[in-house]
Amino acid sequence: MASGDGDGDGYGYYDLGDGDDRSYGGHVEETEDVASEIEQRYAVLSEGDVRERHEEETAKIMEVLSVPSGFAAVLLRHYKWRTDQLLQDEWFQDERRIRDAVGLPADGAVPTLVNVRRLTCAICFGRYDAGRMRSAGCSHYYCVKCWRGYIRAAVGDGPRCLSLRCPDTSCSMAVLRELVDAVAAEKDKQRYARFAFRSYVELNPRMKWCPGPGCTHAVEFVGSDDGEQNDDVFCLCKHGFCWRCGEEAHRPVSCGTVRMWLAKNISDDSETASWLLVNTKPCPKCRRPIEKNYGCTHMTCGQPCFHEFCWLCLQPWDNHDYESCALYKLDEGTLDGEEDERRQAKTSLNRYLHHYERWVANHESLHVVLNDMEKLESSELKKMADELVVPVTELRFLREAYEQIADGRRVLRWAQAYGYYLHPGRDMTKRKLFDYLQKQANSSLERLHGCAERERIELFGFGAGDIEPETYWSYKEKVTRLTKVTRKYFENLVKAFQTDLAEVN
Template identity: 30%
Template sequence: MSDYYDSGNESSNEEDDLEDDSGVLLALEPEPNQSSLADGLNYDDDYPHKVLSTEDVMKHMNESIKEVNTVVQLPQTITRILLNHFNWDKEKLYERYYDGDQSKLFQDAHIVNPNHLNSFVKTIHNGLEFCIICCSELPSNLMTGIACGHRFCCDCWVHYLTTKIMEEGQGQRIFCAAHGCDILVDDQTVFNLINEPKVRNRYQHLITNSFVECNRLLRWCPKPECSHVIRVEHVDFKPVKCVCSTVFCFLCGDNWHEPIKCDLLKKWKKKCDDDSETSNWIAANTKECPKCQVTIEKDGGCNHMICKNQSCRADFCWVCLGPWEPHGSSWYSCNRYDEHEAKAARDAQEKSRSALQRYLFYCNRYMNHMQSLKFEHKLYDNMRCKMDEMQSNNMTWIEVQFLKKGVDILCQCRETLMYTYVFAYYLIKNNQSIIFEDNQKDLEGATEKLSEYLEREITKDNMSVIKQKVQDKYRYCESRRRALLSHVMEGYEKEIWEYQS
């Protein structure tokens, strides 16, 4: 037996006492109200991480560019494009840069080799250049181009870049405006041409977002209204906490889902989202017409079925799916059909029905805890009222914090229990799975009791009793939660868990 197994039994007296008491290269202005959090190092489960603001991310990106630039000695705009080409993996960039085929490297990255810049030819007539986009002859000072040598008027460039940035959402891969040219427009050109703050900020945000998405050590906070980024030292299946209090899994970016790993959660969500269970229900509750194969659901007691398909109208028996005509004879019985065919049909139907019932068993409990978790969050509002009431009865602010602690642990337990049912759904039965289910049962019972205590009315007479009971119960809940999680983690380390396909 595992060291983490515990029967979970508590003193019965405890339960009875209350039963009767009812900028990539050109830094832009930082966003308003966004303070630097670069020094905010957090340690959760020995997993250090930093919370970065958008401004911090820009600084980190520029630092990475400068670090690489000291090695490759290239213009910063070219270095940024190269880093993006290698998903900001500096080691891969160094390896390719020094493998002796730099021309191929720059070609693959859609950059003009800075060591072999083409000397572009300008068509000048009386000090004028021709823009092939707007078909205008303009003074040379109103024309500009990039390293590939293609030059257009500034107005055409601005319109082209603005469209790419604002309408198409492109930042990292804006190619030259010349037809068929695959050279990327560099950041310096964009910032030199674009003066509108809205477009400049949008471009900066696109580059910053790409930097975060490509960098395996960075991840956006999943909360929609939050614009912070988490930075870690190494990627792992661990929880990280943002300044907005959102706790999520750094490995997959979803809400923290211990004890299940990311692959099982992804598999579960796909199962819940697709129509596989609808198909299971159809297989478990319907049959096909033996003549036209249309799906039929029985809605009455009579076994005489008439297909509703106008081109079919077959008469058959719901039980044996044979023709109905001989069923009226005294000598005929439905048990006359072929036993092999009957057994195969029964087995298929039972297998489908059993799979559906098993899925619904775990899904209902998963959804129940998810729904309860939403309701428990309302307890925070009730808790504040209770805390105010208790303080008015000569209790200090510190003394009433047990209520907040209780609700915090209650929500943690609900969340853990919710994911334990996903884990149990895929788990193949063995001795360790029985221990897991016992731990799950203990935690579930304690969690429900804690929820009951927290919802009780508080009076001056029962205040001290409720405080003691809530504290005892949330400590017990937390110990049971840790025991369950420790047992699962032990199973991961020893590779004792086996899963159903």
């Protein structure tokens, strides 16, 4: 944890010099927008945006092909909402074939009502007036009651109801939205409409709904789908996920490594780890259990002990070494027979627990960071800005710092999966480079996290109105610099992982 004093790495406060008469609202060099390239690869859409696009593309097909809404919807779903492919090629080359494939009548719409006095329903065999009979545009007529039950069963089966065909097994005529609206119960009509709306995203290969809890946004991806590398996207709800595999955002580790790691975590080893890893650890000095309630790893025992130590390695904080904390120590020496086998099994489990514990710790820290970000954006930044008498944009350096901390926690979390699958014997050179890069990134991240979290609380805890301008400027410039330095370390780490530590060659 960084303190308010400067240190040998140059991470302390800037010396502003004498006579530097600046107010709170002065200019600080902008941080680099490193996320711009990533953000250009996808767009986050609200439910209203999706509905607008859905309606626009349906209207376009209706106009160009001169077909009713139900026809257009069936065609668009068949082509997975790839409007250009439908208009440029298939339809105008062989309209008859396309109509047959999707279940549309060959010569336009066929009346679903007939001017016959009475008809027999082919499902219930009751005789009804023609006004109580309907068809899907073919010659097979059924009573409204049977249609209602047929559609209710289909809607209960989920989105497959959008591909519903005529009840006659020899007929492939599609059941259109107009027929559903005419005969179905209100609840079933609403569910059908919801499935039809969501199909715009769920059938579109370039779009996905955000899997975040309770989120209604969709993400449109415009990047490349080539290769095995992941493509992380982040919704406005703060949830990040991999476009390729659907798991949580796991840059820079490949989807294959994530699959192996998650499978490992639900095996017997993870049960042992879950039993060993608890929410508290004993203070190394007094042995009282300590609960970790902040995001960084700097722990302080309560009174009367006040012992300060690292949550991960339990070293005293005053001589804590980020290098040794981040590294996995391989047991040395060889034994014979069964004892050697037991030793290897223990070493393997210890190696797994080393990476699993840090995987869990960074995940928990990430949740703390995201909660802190939500508090900042919802109320705290506005309150601080009002007390400092500056616009909220003046404090965006804190939001940028927390965004970098969150990204760093994600990267360090999944770095543990990468590190675990480095062979302890064959990949020693890669292991050394991995440890070196991870050590640099982790050390800088801890400094930034401590500065943005603890020092912010200490500085603004009694109200921002009492803070001297020089003190505020020193803090702001420190956070800004630490954010840029930390970002650079993680850029190097991510680049190295994406090339599978090719530097060793």
